[in-house]
Structure formats: C-alpha cells, structure tokens
Amino acid sequence: MSLSRRQRLRLARGGVYSATVAALVLILLAVDWGALGGALFKWSIVRDQFPDILTTALRNTVIFTIFGFIGGLSLGLLLAIMRLSSVKPYRWFAATYIEVLRGIPLLVTLLILGFGIPIATGWQWPNPYIQGSVPLALVAAAYIAETVRAGIEAVPRGQMEAARSLGMSYTRAMATIIIPQAFRVIVPPLTNEFVLLIKDTSLISVLGVTASTLDLARFGRNGVNDTANATPLVVAGLVYLALTVPLTQLAAWMERRSKAGRR
Amino acid sequence: MTDALVRIEALHKRFGANHVLRGIDLAVARGEVVCIIGPSGSGKSTLLRCVNMLETPSEGKVYVDGVELTDPDCDLDRARTSTGMVFQSFNLFAHMSVMDNITIALRKVLKQDRATAEAKATKLLTRVGLAEKAASYPAQLSGGQQQRVAIARALAMEPKVMLFDEATSALDPELVGDVLRVMRELAEEGMTMLVVTHEMDFARGVADRVVFMDAGVVVEDGHPDQVIGNPREERTRRFLTNVRDRD
Numbered sequence A: 001m002s003l004s005r006r007q008r009l010r011l012a013r014g015g016v017y018s019a020t021v022a023a024l025v026l027i028l029l030a031v032d033w034g035a036l037g038g039a040l041f042k043w044s045i046v047r048d049q050f051p052d053i054l055t056t057a058l059r060n061t062v063i064f065t066i067f068g069f070i071g072g073l074s075l076g077l078l079l080a081i082m083r084l085s086s087v088k089p090y091r092w093f094a095a096t097y098i099e100v101l102r103g104i105p106l107l108v109t110l111l112i113l114g115f116g117i118p119i120a121t122g123w124q125w126p127n128p129y130i131q132g133s134v135p136l137a138l139v140a141a142a143y144i145a146e147t148v149r150a151g152i153e154a155v156p157r158g159q160m161e162a163a164r165s166l167g168m169s170y171t172r173a174m175a176t177i178i179i180p181q182a183f184r185v186i187v188p189p190l191t192n193e194f195v196l197l198i199k200d201t202s203l204i205s206v207l208g209v210t211a212s213t214l215d216l217a218r219f220g221r222n223g224v225n226d227t228a229n230a231t232p233l234v235v236a237g238l239v240y241l242a243l244t245v246p247l248t249q250l251a252a253w254m255e256r257r258s259k260a261g262r263r
Numbered sequence B: 001m002t003d004a005l006v007r008i009e010a011l012h013k014r015f016g017a018n019h020v021l022r023g024i025d026l027a028v029a030r031g032e033v034v035c036i037i038g039p040s041g042s043g044k045s046t047l048l049r050c051v052n053m054l055e056t057p058s059e060g061k062v063y064v065d066g067v068e069l070t071d072p073d074c075d076l077d078r079a080r081t082s083t084g085m086v087f088q089s090f091n092l093f094a095h096m097s098v099m100d101n102i103t104i105a106l107r108k109v110l111k112q113d114r115a116t117a118e119a120k121a122t123k124l125l126t127r128v129g130l131a132e133k134a135a136s137y138p139a140q141l142s143g144g145q146q147q148r149v150a151i152a153r154a155l156a157m158e159p160k161v162m163l164f165d166e167a168t169s170a171l172d173p174e175l176v177g178d179v180l181r182v183m184r185e186l187a188e189e190g191m192t193m194l195v196v197t198h199e200m201d202f203a204r205g206v207a208d209r210v211v212f213m214d215a216g217v218v219v220e221d222g223h224p225d226q227v228i229g230n231p232r233e234e235r236t237r238r239f240l241t242n243v244r245d246r247d
C-alpha cells in the first residue's frame, strides 16, 4: 500500500492528536480532583485572603512597580540619550551600565544594593519602599534604555535635520520632535516592560519585610505557611494575572493598531 | 564680492577617506538665485548642507550675512535661523499638524506667542495655497502639499537665504508644477536662493546663475543661457546630454 505525501502527513498529524487526547484523559482519570481542589483552591481559605491581599499585598506590589517604573523610565531615557550621544565617555558609560545591569540577575543586584551597601558602608536605607524600589528602578532603567534607544533610532534622521535647520538646539529638537515620535513606537514594548516589572517585584521580599510591606508573592507564601495549604499562592497568582493579562492585551492591541495605522 | 549674502571660501569636506568637496569657492549676492546642477554624487547636497552647517566642513569658511558659521565660537542655533532649508524628503514633523509644523520653531526658538505665530502661519499657508490644510497631519497630504508646507515652515523664520535640495525630485510629475510655482514666486519677490535641482527648465527660467559641479569642484559658473545653453566645458556638455536623454 502506498500513501501520498499528503495522506502520510495527515496520518502523522492524527497520531499526535490522538496521543495528546489520550494523555489528557489519563491525567483527568488519575488525579483525585477533590483532594487537589481542596489543597489548591479551598473556598474558606480563598475568602480569608480578602481584603488584606488587596489592601496590603496588591497595594505594595503596585507601589513597588510604579516607583520602579517611574525611576526606570527617567533613568532609562537619560541612558538612551547618552548611548546615542556624540560624546564618547557618555556612550561608553551608558553602554557599560546597560551591559552590567542586564548581565546580573535581579535577585543578586537586589541583595548587593539592599544588603551589601548598608553592610559595607554603615549607611541605612531610609525605608523599605525605597530600599526595594531603587534597585528595581536601576535594573529596569537598563532594559528601558535599550527600548527607548530603538524607538529614537526608528525616527527618520531627517526629522532631526529639519529641526536643527529651523534653529532648534539638539536638546530642544530631542524633546519636542524626536522623543515624542519615539514614544509612539515604544509604548507597546514599554507596557511589556511594566508587566515584567510587576512580576519582578516578587523578588523584593528577600530584603526582609514587615507586615505592612508584604507584596503579593510574600503574602501568598506566608499564607501557605499559616494554612498548610497552597490556596493563598494560587490566589496571589490570580491577582497577578488580573494585573498582567489586561496590560499585555492592551500592548498587543496598541501594536496592531499602530501597524494598521502605518499602512 | 564683499557684500555677498552667502560666501563660501576654499571649502573642503571629507567623509573619512572620501574627499567629497575639493575646494569650493562660491558667493551668492543678496536677492540672487543660484541653481546648482551636476551628476549624482558630485557633492551638491553636501555643499548645501555645509551652508547651514548640517555638515561640518573639514576646511574652509562659510559666511552667511556677514557671520562666519565655521568660526568655532559661532552660535550655530542662532545662525541657522538666517537660513531656511527645504529637503528632498520634506521632513515635516510627522506627529504635528500643519499649523504646529509651521509655528513650533516660531514659538520655541523665536519665543513668539501662539496667536502671533498662528497668524503668520495662516498667511504663509494662504500664500502656498494650503490655507484649508492647517489642521491636517503630514500623512494626510500629498507629496506636493507636504513640500509646500515645508517651504512655508522655512519661510516663517524669515530667513535671509533659502536652500532647496532637490525639492521636487521625490514628487509625482503632476505635483512638481505647484512646488516650482511657489519657488518661482519666491524668486520673483527677491528671496536669495541656493537651489540644487535637476529641473533644467526651472534653472534656465528662474536662476540668475547656474553652477555646474562635478566630483567635488565647481566646473562651470555663469549665466543660465551660457552654462545650460552653450556650456564651455566638455564635462558640462556630457552631463546635459545625459539629462536630456533621460527626459
């Protein structure tokens, strides 16, 4: 019996499909759903998470994210402009900064800045929000700088030349002509940076927390310790999703729209 | 020529090893229209861009209205307000309306208030025949309309000299006429103009002088009827033959 190429392909695809379905059915049958549900999503425990998970944990996660983003965006903008400067030491500094902070895991940077610096110098962070947000912002700046730089480079060279030919200084032309156009391009990727930042705040609790500075992840973990049940972490995960999914969808929508607009 | 509005002396420009301008001397008198013609790559754009220092000359001097732009102490931002430039690719600010394109430099550089700047912009838009497009964005305009806005934008700064770099080369043939008409009117009103162009009819009809450039030097410089009608140099003749064959 000889099969055509297309028939063989269809047969192979059908095989993979049936194997996947069979595996799923096996899992569904093998798992004790009642017990699993009780350990991962127990209603009484879900209810106990509220309102603190919103009023304390979500609030702190949002504060860390916003401080980190505002700091990261300001410094990232500055770094991007330095990276494109005609002054060599600026370029060199920005390139080194970006390379170093993107090359070290956030967890390590957090520990170096949050713990290492106070130990080495005796200087203390004025409060836990600053202690957590500043390292976050410094790392975010390195990533945001590359995004902003790509945005600035996407603006046609003629825009700067036209601005300069009208007597604008380099700084004025950057601020009124180039950066506003660059931002149109980079709002979607910046939104994605923001989402990454939301998730990165979950590492801040390694610096130690008090009851009032708990973030979502630590809140969930403490809940697991208290209840000997995974439900608090699952609820924390769902709260993260409630933040991140709308934002990534928004970014994707903006990207589609700007692509359509350019046509 | 001491009272020249634009004076270029022994100008050289190198891009790395590429010696693009090889000693240019050129003077443009007040009210004079000078067309620059020449083959692709001969350095016409580079020369024009040295006049407002978008390119920094490697050697030589550039004066505009008595100010030496090549002086290291020259305030270039200020000096550039006395030259207006029109680009082949229009370069309108894509994120701004036509009105804002014209008023932005008036407001931010010359510090005029919005009402004054907008009144002036409206007058200039009327002059280039686009008064009804003030609220439009560049992407909503045809190439010819964009270029006329770009001319209005440059004129708003009341420059002493206008620099045109192949202002009609990127346009569909049926849109070229509108832009050339605006340029012709400007010349008739006495604007000093330095025009890089491939439009031989325009050069012949409007220019007071035509300069033929090749390989970074001025080969021939004279009255349009002479340079275009009866060129002295073999290189000029060959270039003009090529241009005519293309049309």
Ligand SMILES: Nc1ncnc2c1ncn2[C@@H]1O[C@H](COP(=O)(O)OP(=O)(O)OP(=O)(O)O)[C@@H](O)[C@H]1O
Binding pocket: B015, B018, B020, B038, B039, B040, B041, B042, B043, B044, B045, B046, B047
């Ligand atoms: N920014 C730059 N960097 C390096 N080389 C350049 C730059 N600008 C121009 N050149 C080179 O200088 C030479 C002259 O270019 P220019 O644009 O002045 O010629 P042109 O006479 O205007 O030609 P065209 O008619 O094609 O516009 C070319 O060899 C070009 O490659």
Ligand SMILES: [Mg+2]
Binding pocket: B044, B045, B046, B165, B166
């Ligand atoms: Mg050119």
